[in-house]
Amino acid sequence: MSAQPPASPSAHPNGTHRVFNQTPPLCGHNLYASDQALRDGVRRYGAHWAEDDLQRYGEVCGRPEMIERGFLANRFPPQLQSHDRNGHRIDRVEYHPAYQQLMQLGLSEGLHSAPWSAPGRGAHVARAAKYYLHSQLESGHCCPITMTFAAVPTLRLNPQLAREWLPKVSARSYDSSNRPYPDKSALTIGMGMTEKQGGSDVRANTTVATPTMDGYLLQGHKWFLSAPMCDAFLMLAQAPGGLSCFLVPRWRPDGSKNPLPLQRLKNKAGNVSNASAEVELHGALGWLVGDEGRGVNAIIEMVAATRFDCMIGSSAGQRQAIVQAIHHASHRQAFGKRLIDQPLMQNVLADLQLELEGSVALSMRMAQALDHQDEESQRLLMRLGTAVGKYWICKRTPHHAYEAMECLGGNGVVEEFITARLYRDAPINAIWEGSGNIQALDVLRALGKVPEVLQAWDAELEQSAGADPLLDQAVTRLRDQLADREQRQYRARALADQLALTMQAHLLVQGADSAVAEAFLASRLGCSGAHSTGTLPGGLDVKSIIARGDPAIG
Known part of the structure; x- marks a missing residue:
C-alpha cells in the first residue's frame, strides 16, 4: 500500500486538504476468527x-x-x-x-x-x-x-x-x-x-x-x-x-x-x-x-469469581489494544514503508502479542479448572490460580495498554480512538477486587493455610518437565524461592511474579505454537534484568507471532 501525495492547494478552493496515510477505523471484523490465542484456548480446554x-x-x-x-x-x-x-x-x-x-x-x-x-x-x-x-x-x-x-x-x-x-x-x-x-x-x-x-x-x-x-x-x-x-x-x-x-x-x-x-x-x-x-x-x-x-467465608466464592473475571476482562483489554496496534501498523506508512514491515515495530508488536498469549492461556486454564471443581486437584489449582492470575494479568495490562497506545502515536491518546479508553480503564481491574499487595498476600495465605495448593501447582508444572532447559531452570528457582520462608511477605510480589511466569510458560509450551513458546521463554525466562517491551532477542519468528493477532487474518 503506497501513500498518496497531498493534493495541490489549487484543487481545493476552500483551502482544505486531503486526508491520507491515516488508518481507517477497525470494524466489521470477526473478533473470534481473528484471535488465534483464544481459539487455541477454547479448543484445548474443552469448549x-x-x-x-x-x-x-x-x-x-x-x-x-x-x-x-x-x-x-x-x-x-x-x-x-x-x-x-x-x-x-x-x-x-x-x-x-x-x-x-x-x-x-x-x-x-x-x-x-x-x-x-x-x-x-x-x-x-x-x-x-x-x-x-x-x-x-x-x-x-x-x-x-x-x-x-x-x-x-x-x-x-x-x-x-x-x-x-x-x-x-x-x-x-x-x-x-x-x-x-x-x-x-x-x-x-x-x-x-x-x-x-x-x-x-x-x-x-x-x-x-x-x-x-x-x-x-x-x-x-x-x-x-x-x-x-x-x-x-x-x-x-x-x-x-x-x-x-x-x-x-x-x-x-x-x-x-x-x-x-x-x-x-x-x-x-x-x-x-x-x-x-x-x-x-x-x-x-x-x-x-x-x-x-462467617461473612468472609460466605462472600469468598463471589470474590474468587469476580477476580477470575478480572483476569478475563484484562486479557480482553490486552487483546483490543494489540489488535488496534496491529491494524494501525498495517495501514500507516513512515519512512517509506508500512510500520508493520519495520523490524523495531515488529519487535514491539510481537512482544505485545506474547503478553496476550500468556494471559489468555492462564485465564482459559483457570476456566477449565473451574469446570472441574469437583476434582480436588483442580479446585486447589483454581484457588492459587485466581490469586496469581488476577495479580499478574491485571498488573501487566496498564503498561500493555500504554505501549499499544504509543504504536498509534498522537492519535492513540485522542478520545475518539479506543486506545485512550483502554488506557484509562486498564488500572481498574488491578485495583478493584483486591489490589496488587492484597493479591500477593492472598497468594501467601493460600500457600500457608492449604499447603496442598502448591502440590497441585507443582503437579501442573511437572507436565512440562524436560521440555525446555529455560523452563526447568525457572521452576527450580521458583521452588527454591518458595522454600525460603525468610521475609516471605516482603518478597510476596516477586513470588507471585514467578508463579505466574512459570505457569504461563508451561501452558504455552504445552500449546500448539512453537514460535510463541520459544519467544515467551526467551524473553520472559531467558533474559536477565528488567524486560522492556520491544526488546525481544533475535532469531525469533516475530512475523508468525504477529499474524496470530492480525484482525485481517481469520
Whole structure:
C-alpha cells in the first residue's frame, strides 16, 4: 500500500486538504476468527463444541454499531437523580441507552448465568471466551454482569433466598426498570463491601446489622457500591455473632423503597460508563446469607469469581489494544514503508502479542479448572490460580495498554480512538477486587493455610518437565524461592511474579505454537534484568507471532 501525495492547494478552493496515510477505523471484523490465542484456548480446554456460537458472537461484537455503543456509553456517563422534580427521594441512576443495550446484549447471551444454568464439559471455558469477546466492546457495563454471575454460589448458601432469587438472576433478559423486584422477571446483583475506614480490610467494617422478625436492619455506610441500580446487593455487616453476609434489596417485599440513599457517584479516571456510588444504610432490610460471623467465608466464592473475571476482562483489554496496534501498523506508512514491515515495530508488536498469549492461556486454564471443581486437584489449582492470575494479568495490562497506545502515536491518546479508553480503564481491574499487595498476600495465605495448593501447582508444572532447559531452570528457582520462608511477605510480589511466569510458560509450551513458546521463554525466562517491551532477542519468528493477532487474518 503506497501513500498518496497531498493534493495541490489549487484543487481545493476552500483551502482544505486531503486526508491520507491515516488508518481507517477497525470494524466489521470477526473478533473470534481473528484471535488465534483464544481459539487455541477454547479448543484445548474443552469448549470446542462452542466454536460455532463463538464465531457467531465474534461477528456480532465486530459490528460498527456495537463498537459505537461502547463509545457512547463512555461519552455520556451515568447521572444521579437523587430527587424528582417535586422533592421526593428517588435515588435513581440514569444511563445512556447504549449502556442499556450492551447490558441487554450481555445478559441475553448468558454471560451472567450460562455455566450455572447449563453446567457441563467446557461450560466455564465457553462462557469465559464469550465474556472476553464481549468485554472488548466496553468494560464498564461488564461490572454488574460479573457481579450477577459471581453472586450465584454465595446466594446458594441460603436455600430460601436461592429458590426465590436465582430463577430471576439466571434469566437471559435484562429489566432496567426502577421497580420492586417481585414485579420483575430478571434481576441483577451488585455488592457493597468497601467502607471508608477499612478498604480491603473488611473486618474493620462498622456497618451494624440488627436482627428482627423479618431479617436484619443494616445501619452504616458503604464507600463503594458498584452498579447501584442493581436489584440487590451482597454486603458485609457486623451482626451479633460477628461479621456476616447479607442480601440487601433495593426495594422491600411490600413494594416500599429500602432506605439506601445514594450520596454521590464517584468521579473515576476509568470505568466511567459504570456507576459507583457512596451509599448510607438507614435501617435497610437485609437477609442473612450463610451463618452469622462467617461473612468472609460466605462472600469468598463471589470474590474468587469476580477476580477470575478480572483476569478475563484484562486479557480482553490486552487483546483490543494489540489488535488496534496491529491494524494501525498495517495501514500507516513512515519512512517509506508500512510500520508493520519495520523490524523495531515488529519487535514491539510481537512482544505485545506474547503478553496476550500468556494471559489468555492462564485465564482459559483457570476456566477449565473451574469446570472441574469437583476434582480436588483442580479446585486447589483454581484457588492459587485466581490469586496469581488476577495479580499478574491485571498488573501487566496498564503498561500493555500504554505501549499499544504509543504504536498509534498522537492519535492513540485522542478520545475518539479506543486506545485512550483502554488506557484509562486498564488500572481498574488491578485495583478493584483486591489490589496488587492484597493479591500477593492472598497468594501467601493460600500457600500457608492449604499447603496442598502448591502440590497441585507443582503437579501442573511437572507436565512440562524436560521440555525446555529455560523452563526447568525457572521452576527450580521458583521452588527454591518458595522454600525460603525468610521475609516471605516482603518478597510476596516477586513470588507471585514467578508463579505466574512459570505457569504461563508451561501452558504455552504445552500449546500448539512453537514460535510463541520459544519467544515467551526467551524473553520472559531467558533474559536477565528488567524486560522492556520491544526488546525481544533475535532469531525469533516475530512475523508468525504477529499474524496470530492480525484482525485481517481469520
